[in-house]
Amino acid sequence: MTSVDSPFWGPDFRELQSTDPQIAEVLLGELDRLRGGLQLIASENFTSPAVLAALGSTLSNKYAEGYPGRRYYGGCQQVDRAEEIGQERARQLFAQPGTDIHVNLQPHSGASANLAAYAALLKPGDTVLAMSLPHGGHLTHGAKVSFSGTWFQPVPYTVRRDTELIDYDEVRDLALTHRPTMIITGATAYPRLIDFARFREIADEVGAWLVVDAAHFIGLVAGQAIPSPVPYADVVTFTTHKVLRGPRGGMIVCKPELAKRIDKAVFPFLQGGPLMHAVAAKAVALQECLQPAYRDYARQVIANAQALAEALAAEGMRPVSGGTDTHLALLDLRELGVTGSQAETRCDRARITLNKNAIPYDPQPPMTASGIRVGTPAVTTQGMTEGDMKEVASLIGRAVRDADGSATNDVGTAVGALVARHPAYARPGQATGLRA
Ligand SMILES: *Cc1c(COP(=O)(O)O)cnc(C)c1O
Numbered sequence: 343m344t345s346v347d348s349p350f351w352g353p354d355f356r357e358l359q360s361t362d363p364q365i366a367e368v369l370l371g372e373l374d375r376l377r378g379g380l381q382l383i384a385s386e387n388f389t390s391p392a393v394l395a396a397l398g399s400t401l402s403n404k405y406a407e408g409y410p411g412r413r414y415y416g417g418c419q420q421v422d423r424a425e426e427i428g429q430e431r432a433r434q435l436f437a438q439p440g441t442d443i444h445v446n447l448q449p450h451s452g453a454s455a456n457l458a459a460y461a462a463l464l465k466p467g468d469t470v471l472a473m474s475l476p477h478g479g480h481l482t483h484g485a486k487v488s489f490s491g492t493w494f495q496p497v498p499y500t501v502r503r504d505t506e507l508i509d510y511d512e513v514r515d516l517a518l519t520h521r522p523t524m525i526i527t528g529a530t531a532y533p534r535l536i537d538f539a540r541f542r543e544i545a546d547e548v549g550a551w552l553v554v555d556a557a558h559f560i561g562l563v564a565g566q567a568i569p570s571p572v573p574y575a576d577v578v579t580f581t582t583h584k585v586l587r588g589p590r591g592g593m594i595v596c597k598p599e600l601a602k603r604i605d606k607a608v609f610p611f612l613q614g615g616p617l618m619h620a621v622a623a624k625a626v627a628l629q630e631c632l633q634p635a636y637r638d639y640a641r642q643v644i645a646n647a648q649a650l651a652e653a654l655a656a657e658g659m660r661p662v663s664g665g666t667d668t669h670l671a672l673l674d675l676r677e678l679g680v681t682g683s684q685a686e687t688r689c690d691r692a693r694i695t696l697n698k699n700a701i702p703y704d705p706q707p708p709m710t711a712s713g714i715r716v717g718t719p720a721v722t723t724q725g726m727t728e729g730d731m732k733e734v735a736s737l738i739g740r741a742v743r744d745a746d747g748s749a750t751n752d753v754g755t756a757v758g759a760l761v762a763r764h765p766a767y768a769r770p771g772q773a774t775g776l777r778a
Pocket residue numbers: 385450451452453454456479480482528529530555556557558581591592
């Protein structure tokens with residue numbers, strides 16, 4: 343068998359530099375950006391060198407339409423193993439004791455996983471009850487610009503004005519009125535836990551499928567830091583690159599009786615050949631999630647988000663719903679008289695990367711927005727803890743209030759010093775801050 347030194351063919355950066363210096367420079371520039379700034383986008387993380395090795399492998403070359411053991415191409419012995427190993431690891435992570443689940447590792451992205459769930463369970467024109475986009479839902483939950491709002495009938499549910507929490511009574515009322523074929527829950531900007539049991543009850547009452555889009559928080563479930571939607575949902579869709587810390591991609595976990603419908607929806611209904619390098623990298627990430635250290639990581643992600651939300655509150659930014667139970671917080675900036683878009687720009691010039699975000703009942707249009715969203719998956723992977731979050735909050739506070747840019751240099755320098763103590767993708771000879 344080929345061993346690593348005989349030689350192993352994988353990413354050869356010097357080769358790229360000599361054949362395509364322009365793109366090599368982009369890669370180096372991006373690495374500098376990651377190393378030199380604070381990455382607080384709630385949907386981003388730093389993958390491990392092992393995941394990157396699988397992603398940069400010759401598995402990218404292989405056509406493997408179909409599923410392990412029943413492919414439309416020959417030569418799939420090795421990639422079959424990668425997919426089966428990945429499925430087995432997902433079962434270990436997500437199946438409840440004594441129950442079985444089906445796993446599909448092939449969706450190219452979270453949006454593709456959602457499209458597959460719609461395709462498996464619905465016909466065009468069917469009604470879908472889903473979280474309103476301005477209240478934290480995803481584009482694939484019924485936005486007009488997405489397939490979900492064009493080919494299906496979305497009915498949006500919202501959060502309450504007073505608590506900024508999902509209004510389960512409203513969800514039930516809407517379900518009884520509109521009789522959706524599918525209810526989808528999960529969000530991109532909801533900092534609290536979702537009551538999956540309550541959603542199951544409502545779905546059962548009206549005979550709807552329950553799909554949980556766990557894209558954001560599935561990593562916290564894998565790390566056993568928050569309750570799992572798997573016992574309640576018919577289908578759970580998610581991305582593999584957010585808290586879960588794997589390669590960019592999607593995944594689906596479903597009840598065994600839906601296995602065929604889900605598999606057929608992914609291939610051949612909406613995709614062709616799977617990205618087998620990404621499937622292998624997903625397997626690597628799932629193995630990392632099975633380690634005890636990943637459980638510590640997941641808990642620390644939440645502790646950091648809570649510390650960050652609290653410290654930002656002290657800076658005059660109001661945490662929507664009063665705080666967070668997860669990896670992200672949504673901050674209302676109206677008291678500071680700064681819009682989300684201004685805050686995003688001001689932070690960006692000081693090397694703090696975060697995004698503007700609508701808050702519930704936002705008076706501003708989405709491109710302006712009254713809030714920002716911050717997440718702790720990446721900084722926690724770098725090894726930062728609650729004490730660092732206080733410093734991060736103070737740096738954000740200074741950047742957000744810095745209308746004329748006079749503090750940009752000082753804040754940027756402080757950001758540089760902070761991340762140098764916890765390097766992401768350490769330079770040779772530098773101690774790595776990366777958590778196992
Ligand atoms: C990120 C996200 C998606 C989409 O994932 P992509 O990989 O960007 O397509 C879908 N649903 C939710 C709730 C998300 O947060």
